[in-house]
Amino acid sequence: MYVAQLTLPERRAALALACLVAGLGLTMAVLGRDDLLGTHGALVIACGVVVAIVVMRGFYAPSPSPERLSSYYDDPTRAGIVFAMIWAIVAMAVGDWVAWLLVSPDLTFDAAWSSFGRLRPVHTSGVIFGFGGNALIATSFYVVQRTSRARLPDQVSPWFVLLGFNLFCILAASGYLMGITQSKEYAEPEWYADIWLVIVWVAYFGLYLRTLARRKEPHIYVSNWYYLAFILVVAVLHIVNNLAVPVSLGHAKSYSAFAGVQDAMTEWWYGHNAVAFFLTSGFLGMMYYFMPKRAGRPIFSYRLSIISFWGITFMYMWAGSHHLHYTALPQWVQTLGMTFSLMLLVPSWASATNALLTLNGAWHKVRDDATLRFMMTAAVFYGLTTFEGSFMAIRPVNSLSHYTDWTIGHVHAGALGWVALITFGSLYSIVPSLWGKRAMYSPRLVEVHYWLAIAGTLVYVISMWNSGIVQGLMWRTYNDSGTLAYSFVDSLVAMHPYYVMRAVGGLLFLIGTVVGAYNIWRTMRTPALAEIGDFAEAPARAAPTLAAAE
Amino acid sequence: MFGFHYRLERHALRFVIAVILVAGIGGFVEIAPLFTISETVEAAPDMRLYTPLEVAGRNIYMREGCYACHSQMIRTLRDDVERYGPYSLAVESKYDHPMLWGSKRTGPDLARIGGKYSDEWQVAHLQDPRAVVPESKMPSYAFLGRTPLKTSDLGLHLKALRKVGVPYTGEMVANAPADAYGQAAPDSPYAAGVAQRYGEATQVRAFMGRQGDPTEMDALVAYLQVLGRLTDVAKAQQAQAAE
Amino acid sequence: MTHDFLVWFSKSFGLFWLMAMAAGVLVYTYWPSNQSRFQQAARAVVDDEDKPWR
Numbered sequence: 001m002y003v004a005q006l007t008l009p010e011r012r013a014a015l016a017l018a019c020l021v022a023g024l025g026l027t028m029a030v031l032g033r034d035d036l037l038g039t040h041g042a043l044v045i046a047c048g049v050v051v052a053i054v055v056m057r058g059f060y061a062p063s064p065s066p067e068r069l070s071s072y073y074d075d076p077t078r079a080g081i082v083f084a085m086i087w088a089i090v091a092m093a094v095g096d097w098v099a100w101l102l103v104s105p106d107l108t109f110d111a112a113w114s115s116f117g118r119l120r121p122v123h124t125s126g127v128i129f130g131f132g133g134n135a136l137i138a139t140s141f142y143v144v145q146r147t148s149r150a151r152l153p154d155q156v157s158p159w160f161v162l163l164g165f166n167l168f169c170i171l172a173a174s175g176y177l178m179g180i181t182q183s184k185e186y187a188e189p190e191w192y193a194d195i196w197l198v199i200v201w202v203a204y205f206g207l208y209l210r211t212l213a214r215r216k217e218p219h220i221y222v223s224n225w226y227y228l229a230f231i232l233v234v235a236v237l238h239i240v241n242n243l244a245v246p247v248s249l250g251h252a253k254s255y256s257a258f259a260g261v262q263d264a265m266t267e268w269w270y271g272h273n274a275v276a277f278f279l280t281s282g283f284l285g286m287m288y289y290f291m292p293k294r295a296g297r298p299i300f301s302y303r304l305s306i307i308s309f310w311g312i313t314f315m316y317m318w319a320g321s322h323h324l325h326y327t328a329l330p331q332w333v334q335t336l337g338m339t340f341s342l343m344l345l346v347p348s349w350a351s352a353t354n355a356l357l358t359l360n361g362a363w364h365k366v367r368d369d370a371t372l373r374f375m376m377t378a379a380v381f382y383g384l385t386t387f388e389g390s391f392m393a394i395r396p397v398n399s400l401s402h403y404t405d406w407t408i409g410h411v412h413a414g415a416l417g418w419v420a421l422i423t424f425g426s427l428y429s430i431v432p433s434l435w436g437k438r439a440m441y442s443p444r445l446v447e448v449h450y451w452l453a454i455a456g457t458l459v460y461v462i463s464m465w466n467s468g469i470v471q472g473l474m475w476r477t478y479n480d481s482g483t484l485a486y487s488f489v490d491s492l493v494a495m496h497p498y499y500v501m502r503a504v505g506g507l508l509f510l511i512g513t514v515v516g517a518y519n520i521w522r523t524m525r526t527p528a529l530a531e532i533g534d535f536a537e538a539p540a541r542a543a544p545t546l547a548a549a550e
Numbered sequence: 551m552f553g554f555h556y557r558l559e560r561h562a563l564r565f566v567i568a569v570i571l572v573a574g575i576g577g578f579v580e581i582a583p584l585f586t587i588s589e590t591v592e593a594a595p596d597m598r599l600y601t602p603l604e605v606a607g608r609n610i611y612m613r614e615g616c617y618a619c620h621s622q623m624i625r626t627l628r629d630d631v632e633r634y635g636p637y638s639l640a641v642e643s644k645y646d647h648p649m650l651w652g653s654k655r656t657g658p659d660l661a662r663i664g665g666k667y668s669d670e671w672q673v674a675h676l677q678d679p680r681a682v683v684p685e686s687k688m689p690s691y692a693f694l695g696r697t698p699l700k701t702s703d704l705g706l707h708l709k710a711l712r713k714v715g716v717p718y719t720g721e722m723v724a725n726a727p728a729d730a731y732g733q734a735a736p737d738s739p740y741a742a743g744v745a746q747r748y749g750e751a752t753q754v755r756a757f758m759g760r761q762g763d764p765t766e767m768d769a770l771v772a773y774l775q776v777l778g779r780l781t782d783v784a785k786a787q788q789a790q791a792a793e
Numbered sequence: 794m795t796h797d798f799l800v801w802f803s804k805s806f807g808l809f810w811l812m813a814m815a816a817g818v819l820v821y822t823y824w825p826s827n828q829s830r831f832q833q834a835a836r837a838v839v840d841d842e843d844k845p846w847r
Contacts, residue, residue: 102687110693111693116619182612185617220561236577246710248703260641263648267649269580298838313573321580327623328637332804333584404654580803
């Protein structure tokens with residue numbers, strides 16, 4: 001059905017691209033026939049062929065009416081939302097599964113793929129890239145069109161970006177299970193997947209700029225600043241951190257161009273800025289659009305949002321070294337990282353405050369509307385987590401918190417409390433209109449999801465705070481004779497109850513996500529307004545203007 | 551019409567350039583000094599290279615995601631040093647592409663695990679961790695002992711490492727598969743070349759207690775047993791500080 | 794290009810860069826003629842935007 005919206009030249013281009021991808025897969029399969037690279041080649045062929053078949057089946061459908069040009073192009077956004085929810089369920093389920101593995105480590109069935117070490121990156125990449133990335137791409141297409149009052153410039157490149165990105169995610173997740181990894185945290189995919197992501201990302205950047213170039217207003221709305229910074233800086237981080245030399249063109253394995261202390265600094269420069277520009281900047285873009293929209297009030301201070309934008313863009317770049325306190329990294333770099341991490345509190349809290357003050361005068365809506373409450377709570381968690389992050393970057397605090405579960409708790413306060421909640425809030429606010437419905441299938445279920453998500457996040461974060469602090473204190477406790485009081489195993493035993501609690505908290509959050517996905521699915525399928533068609537595309541409202549030839 | 555569009559696009563591009571300047575220069579200025587850091591890093595003339603078997607073991611360590619639960623970085627804190635040994639020096643990971651400092655200790659730090667336990671203990675522990683440490687949270691890695699190690703392409707691995715700056719000689723590259731075999735088979739004719747190429751301190755042993763084609767378990771144990779023992783500079787520095 | 798020089802450069806130029814950037818941003822944000830544009834942009838989001846202008 002999505003193919004019918006493409007014009008004939010666009011269908012040809014889509015088919016050519018799908019065949020090109022399948023051809024790339026064939027090259028990989030031939031070159032890497034003695035290696036796991038060959039398996040991935042087969043997977044790429046399969047993906048290319050599936051897309052080609054889908055395009056061919058709709059190839060001779062009637063051409064779309066020119067009226068499509070007088071509405072926004074939301075098909076990729078719809079598909080992106082579906083992908084995001086699928087990845088959310090898969091990745092959170094894997095996450096909860098590995099949490100149970102730490103409770104009961106014998107659940108690996110004596111197999112290689114099922115161990116904690118191989119499943120963990122499936123969880124992290126699945127959540128960050130699969131869920132977060134798809135949500136960012138989907139909402140960025142939605143937001144850039146509306147804030148620019150301009151339709152996406154063509155109908156092929158958004159699909160290339162979305163499907164190409166998902167191919168990257170599939171290569172990543174399946175690779176980990178087979179044992180393909182660079183072992184760089186949050187940048188585990190190997191060289192060929194990295195190169196592919198660069199291609200996709202360049203197309204994404206180009207698409208975004210081309211859409212902005214079609215806008216009417218001279219000023220670019222601030223959400224687009226955040227989205228654009230996310231696209232740009234992630235490209236820079238990704239390319240630099242993944243510089244590597246493959247063993248050969250037929251090997252999946254590569255060796256990082258950096259070693260030792262340089263590699264550590266590059267990795268955490270990347271790692272921390274992935275938090276900044278993937279998990280913060282992009283989602284702030286989401287917040288600055290969907291929250292005012294849902295509350296029906298303009299952002300409290302537009303100027304403050306600009307100031308915090310530049311603050312975040314500048315200062316995050318320097319903060320990465322706080323991951324390496326007391327290590328072999330030179331002391332001055334550690335101090336620099338700590339200082340900038342503390343200064344980061346200013347723009348971070350400016351954003352959080354700005355969001356909450358926007359709701360002034362709309363608090364009754366927050367009370368009644370779980371969707372807006374999702375976003376409000378996300379802003380609160382954003383404020384809490386950035387405070388905690390700055391606090392943990394202080395060297396003496398870090399000496400206690402580092403290497404412990406406190407870090408895990410901090411990350412999840414951000415990922416569950418901020419990233420996931422703002423995403424769910426944004427998705428709930430656009431899903432009904434995107435599928436031509438008046439409201440979500442069940443507002444009650446949105447409410448249920450909200451409380452499950454909050455309960456899950458709190459249980460998770462509190463148990464990890466406890467375990468982290470207990471662990472950190474046990475490691476540094478001395479007895480009267482001046483020797484270490486606890487062995488490492490003692491601290492491990494003390495963790496057990498917290499690990500059970502954490503896995504339960506994760507399960508609550510996962511159930512909430514499943515409820516949300518069910519609700520979205522039912523909304524898509526309700527016939528209520530479906531016969532009227534997508535309200536934005538209803539012919540009666542079509543303006544007679546045609547796009548001027550570029 | 552054209553002029554109007556041109557102005558609009560210039561606006562977006564100006565913004566793009568501003569982001570690159572603000573973020574890019576910030577990042578560059580911070581990282582640049584690290585690339586001349588070799589001038590300030592301690593010298594370790596006795597530093598050995600990983601043997602092909604140890605490289606293979608290191609790759610298994612990465613493949614299985616061991617770094618997700620074990621750090622390889624002893625901080626300069628008293629309790630870290632007393633628990634795990636002399637704090638890690640930058641020079642000790644100068645051939646680590648990539649580094650495996652890690653970020654989480656669900657299990658203990660492994661920077662100086664080499665030689666702390668016997669080969670038998672390591673093998674038994676990897677096969678069934680809870681048979682050795684009842685409270686352990688580690689999964690079983692028994693399948694490593696059943697999987698033969700792929701050694702045929704180790705020369706290519708060494709070559710790639712040489713490209714990124716590890717000083718492997720042509721002789722090392724050419725003999726990589728034989729050296730991998732010989733290191734785990736001390737009675738074989740291939741064993742002598744290992745110590746000759748990689749130094750007398752190289753551990754040539756039947757890590758799993760039997761000789762022949764090495765398994766992935768042999769490689770991983772060989773790697774674990776060399777951790778923290780490529781150079782003595784950290785221990786020497788600690789002894790010097792104690793005086 | 795010695796290490797000491799690069800460290801010195803990072804520390805001094807980094808600080809200068811931070812100050813220059815902060816000043817630039819504040820000037821841009823509070824430049825009087827920009828104010829109406831910002832207010833318009835903030836309001837534009839909540840307004841009706843159900844179809845592209847072209």
